[in-house]
Amino acid sequence: MAEDDRLRSAELSSLASGEVPKRYARNIGTLGVEGQRRLLETGVLVAGLGGLGGFVLESLARLGVGRIAGVDRDVFDETNLNRQLLSDHKTLGLSKAEAARERILRVNPAVEFTAYSSPFQALGPEAFRGLSAVFDCLDDIPSRRELSARCADAGVVLIHGAIAGWCGQVAVCPPGKGILEDIYAAAKSPRGAEVEAGNLPMTAAVAANLMVAAAVPVLLGRPAEPRLQLFDLSDPSWSRA
């Protein structure tokens, strides 16, 4: 048995007997023992391991989501350093998927992490099987549309996030509801306002964690309700948007 499987199995046994592993002690007040058990037994895919994906991955691992796959074809370069959690001066030139694997090992070795150093388009249907959610942390609109179609085919909920400058959006997209297609219905270019505004670290962190917060009920087995949330961190009333 692999080390991650052994650790996760031990954690599940502890939870079954009502004993909470210390690493999850601060989760339990909100998630409950049963919720923690469910998270440990669930599986997700994070598509894109850059600005959004790094923060998404971090929160998923610390929550104790048991099986995480990460897919990204890129390696880190200096333009990633301003916002991408997995990038630092040691990981420059390293595959983002490999950096993600190393980070998961340091943060929560009970997580079974599958790293794909490839475009998500290269993944077969088996990569989408048995997942509770797929996180859209990509950075161009055609790829996002493709990922949404793959999730619809696989019957998996898509958790979408996108940013530009101070602003961003997060959406819960149940399969086949066309939520992402509506979001980008008017988009003719492959990229959005980020071409001019760039991507800021706090915006990436907020959007990523709004994505994870939106996903948790789904991972706990509740029905995925379609939802789209826009935010503007430069406006003090952003939460009303």
Next chain:
Amino acid sequence: MTVRVRLIGPFIPRFGFSEKDLEVPSPCTAADLQLLLGLQGVENLMTLQGRGLKPQDALSDGDRVVVAPIFSGG
């Protein structure tokens, strides 16, 4: 009828307001509102109650529509 319009990010300096009530003719669709706002030819996302609006979607008196540029950064 009146529709409340909330702008996001770069649209605020561009159009000179962040949120205001707008008198619109009835009936009014999302596409009509785009024309009234001068958004024709500007890639944007209009949302109502947490859903993306299609151009042909009808608006109702008292609706609060959020209008944002397209975001796709990751």
